[in-house]
Amino acid sequence: MTAEAEYAAVPINVAVNGINYDAVVEPRTLLVYFLREQLNLTGTHVGCDTSQCGACTVHLNGRAVKSCTVLAVQADGAEVKTVEGLADGDNFHPVQEGFREKHGLQCGYCTPGMIMTAVHLLETNPNPSDDEIKHALEGNLCRCTGYVNIVESIKWAAEKMRKG
C-alpha cells in the first residue's frame, strides 16, 4: 500500500459560522489549521500549540474547545463558531464591545480565545461573579494585561447582555 492510500484524506462537512463547508482533510490536520489555512479564518490564533494557552479557542457544537487539540475530522458533522462569527453585521457582540470599552487587550494575541471562552461562560452563566470569571479563564493565558481589565470587560458585557 502506498503511504498516500494508507493515510487517505477524509471528506468532512462542517458548518463554520453558519456556512456549510465540504472539505477534504488529511487525518492529522488540527481544527485550528483547517480554520486558518483551508478556510482563511485567521482570527483564531495559535499560541502555545500545546493545549495550554487557549488562544485557539473556538466553539464546537456550542462549547469552548482548544482547536489545536481537536482534529478537523472530529468536527465532521459539527457546528463551529470562531471569533469572526460573533458580530452581527456591523454590530459587535457585547463581549467584543466590552473588551474595547474596558481596554481588555494590549497586543491582542490572546483576545479571540479570551472572547470565545467568555461568550461560552456568559451563555451558561449570565451573571458570573469575579471568581467565576477568573475560574472560567483558567485555560486562557494573557502575557500583557494582567487579566484585571479582561475580567472588567466580561463583567461589562454580562451587564449589557442581561439588560438585553
Add this chain to the structure above:
Amino acid sequence: MFPASFAYVAARSVEEALELMVKHGEEGKLLAGGHSLIPAMKLRLQSPRTLIDLGTVPGLRGVRVDGDHLVIGALTVHTDVASSELVRKHLLGLADATSVIGDIQVRNRGTIGGSVAHADPAADLPVILTALNASFTVQSLSGSRSIAVDDFFTDFFTTAMNSDEILTEIHVPIPATGTGSAYAKLPHPASGYVVVSAGALIARQASGSCTAARVAIGGLGTGPLRAVATELELQGKPLTPQIIAAAAAKAAEETEPVEDSYAGVEYKCHVATVYARKAIEAAVERVKS
C-alpha cells in the same frame, strides 16, 4: 506541531471499533476526546498508524441509574459528568473531581473513559473513583467483563484492560443514606494536574460514628492508593475533628512516593495527610446536609 501521519476511521459501533482494533493490532489506537492522545501525538511520543474514533459511536454518553448504581458512559465528557443532576445528587465527590480537571475547554472535550483508560498517575478521576468503589465494564469481541477499581490501575499509565478491550461504562454504587463523598486536590501550579489529592466516601450513623470509610490518595504512587490505615482508624469511631485528624495523619503510611522537580517525598507525604483530612471532613459535612 503536527502528529505523524495516520489513517482515521470513524467507528459507528463498539463492535466495529473492536474489529478494527483486532485488524490494526499494535498499530491502531482508540481516540476518545483526544485530550491526552492528541498532545502526545503532536509531541511524537505516540505515533499510531490508525486512529479508531469512538467519538462517532452512539450510545456511549450520558449518566443513568441502573438499580443501585449510577452508570456513566465512557464517552461522557467531564463537563457533562460534573453538571449531571444524578451525579450532583448522589456523588458529589465525583462532581468535585471532574470540575477541577484542567480548564473549561479541556473539560468540554476530555472523557471519563479516556481519563480512566489513560491511567495517568497525576489524573483526578482514578482517585475519586477508587474512593467511590467504582467498577469498569470492558468489552471485547468475546464478550464483556467488569473490573473492580481496586484491581484496575496496575501501574503508571497501565490498567487491567487487555489491548483488545474497550471501556464502555463506569459503574458507581449509589451511596446509602447517611453517606457523603468529597475530593480535595493540590494542583501543580503550572500543569494543573495532581501533585497530591484525596477522595473520601464516609458513612455515618445517626449516633455520629463512622460505619464505613473508603479513602483514596493520588500522587503518592503509580496510581491511586487506598489509605487503608486511615480507613481502619475511622471505622466505628465518632467522627470528631480529632479522630479525623488522627486518621488522616496515617494517609501516607506504607507509600513510596518519588521525588519530582516540584515536590519532595516528605512534602508529598505531609500534604497527603492534609488533603485526606480535607476530603474526609468535607465528606462528613455532606452527610449532615
